[in-house]
Amino acid sequence: MIIVSFGVAIALGIPLGDIVKTIETGLGGTLGHLALVFGLGAMLGKLIADSGGAQRIAMTLVNKFGEKNIQWAVIVASFIIGIALFFEVGLVLLIPIIFAISRELKVSILYLGIPMTAALSVTHGFLPPHPGPTVIAGEFGANIGEVLLYGFIIAVPTVILAGPIFTKIAKKLVPESFNKTGSIASLGEQKTFKLEETPGFGISVFTALLPVILMSIATILTLLQKTVGFEDNSVLATIRFIGDAGTSMTLSLLFAIYSMGIARNIPIKTVMDSCTTAISHIGMMLLIIGGGGAFKQVLIDGGVGDYVAELFNGTSLSPILLAWIIAAILRIALGSATVAPLTTAGLVTPMLGTSDVNLALVVLATGAGSLIASHVNDAGFWMFKEYFGLSMKETFATWTLLESIISIAGLGFVLLLSMFV
Known part of the structure; x- marks a missing residue:
């Protein structure tokens, strides 16, 4: 990404003295917004996984739903765990549980695997604190709480489909x-x-969903304030502060250190080891995202974003649809559901100044576009193929089609929601 950024900057005619500054601005600006939320989110998820909380959530739901509704149990468990854990981590954590359930109930692993990966993929594409929606919300200047709230509304029917x-x-x-x-x-x-060694179901779910709860409360109150028009006060300011992504993730991590560690008499050193491991695992992902941010800044400073905006000047095409199309093209070309939306931001941002479109919906449309048609240039494609023992043809007919359904359904529900918000 960095090498490409240098090459494109030279090709676009950015003065040589400004190229490094442009790349540093893009890299720093992107990671400055993301690093806190992304890093704290990784630690929160790791604590839930290492304490056995994720296993408790999955197994309790499987037992409650019963054999007849096993797919719904898998969906609900994967959705809750998927909010707290990043896609690859959630996949690695849940697949052994899926295999165990499959053996016990004598059902196909793919019968359980498709709904599991659907839920994980939807949370990855639509819901903060996952890198895609979190970064794009920052780039577009969208309210991250609104992205979360609208993301939930879109995610539920998309996962069912x-x-x-x-x-x-x-x-x-x-x-x-x-x-x-x-x-x-x-x-x-x-x-x-x-x-019996794992934390209770209620506390595990509450710990996983705490950042979502805090951000959602603040967003709902802000939306109500705009609608009803009641005056601002110190209580509302405090709730907004707590509901900010950085604050809510910090508070949630502190709570997880207590609920998943200290309250269960786990030594603080063990808890901190989990946090350290989580951060070391996302180091490369942070650099990839930073590289994507640098490339995005090169596109903006090189005038590509303005050129695309001029190209579509006067068009009746919705920014929501345009963001989805650009993200989809980049996803197919690049393979990364994290880099594709970042690059899309560099091309779409100049157009948003002249539009009154809801920015949270543009974020979600970009996220939806970045999931389409996962194929051989995406690590997720190969993980799915190998874990479920599929041929290339079968992987295209299951995984690739699954990701495309999520992408198209997500866009459809975003456009539907745009009629009301």
Whole structure:
């Protein structure tokens, strides 16, 4: 990303003396907004995973829903865990649980795997504190709480479409793939817990959802204030402060250190080791995102964003649709659901100044576009293929199609929501 940024900057005619400054501005501006939320989110998720909280959430829901509704149990568990954990981490954590349930109930691993990955992918694309929506909210200047609130409204029907409904279609498209046994040998030895050793279901769910709860309360109150028009006061200012992404993630992490660690007599050194491991695992991801931010800034400073804005000047095409199209093209070309929306921001931002479109919806449309048609240049494609033991054809007919359904359905629901907000 950095090498490409230098090359494109030279090609666009940015003065040589300004190129490094442009790259530093893009890298620093992007990571400055993201690093706190992203880093704290990684630590929060790791604490929930290492304490056994994620396993407790999954197994409790499986037991409650029963064998008949097992897919819905998997969806709800994956959705809750997916909010707290990043996509790859959630996948690695949940797949052994999915395999265990599959053996016990004698059902296809893919029958459970499709709804699981649908829920994880939707949370990754639409909901903060995941990197895509968090970064884009910052770039567009959108309220992150609104992104979260509207993201939830869009995520629920999208998961239903891409999960249980798509599973039935996939069964007809590639029936033989539902007989595959898959392999998780590459994951190595997994940390497993006896259920009585794990924290309670209620506290595990509350810890995972606490940042969502805090941000949502602040956003709902702000929206009510705008609608009803009641005066600002110190109480509302305090709630807004607590509901800010950085504050809510900090408070949630402190609560997780207590609920997943201290309250269970886990030594603070062990808790801190989990936090350290979480940060070391996202180091490369932060650099990739920073590289994407640098490339975005080169596009803006080089005039590409203004050129695209001029190109679509006077067009009746909605910024929501345009953001989705650009993100989708970049996703197919680049393979990364994190870099694609970042680059989209550099091209779409100049257009937003002349539009009264809801910025949170543009963020969600960009996130939806960045998920489309995952194929051979995306790590998720190969992870899905190998874990579920599928052929290339079967992976295209399941994973690639699943991601495309999420992308198109997400856009549809964003456009529908745009009629009301």
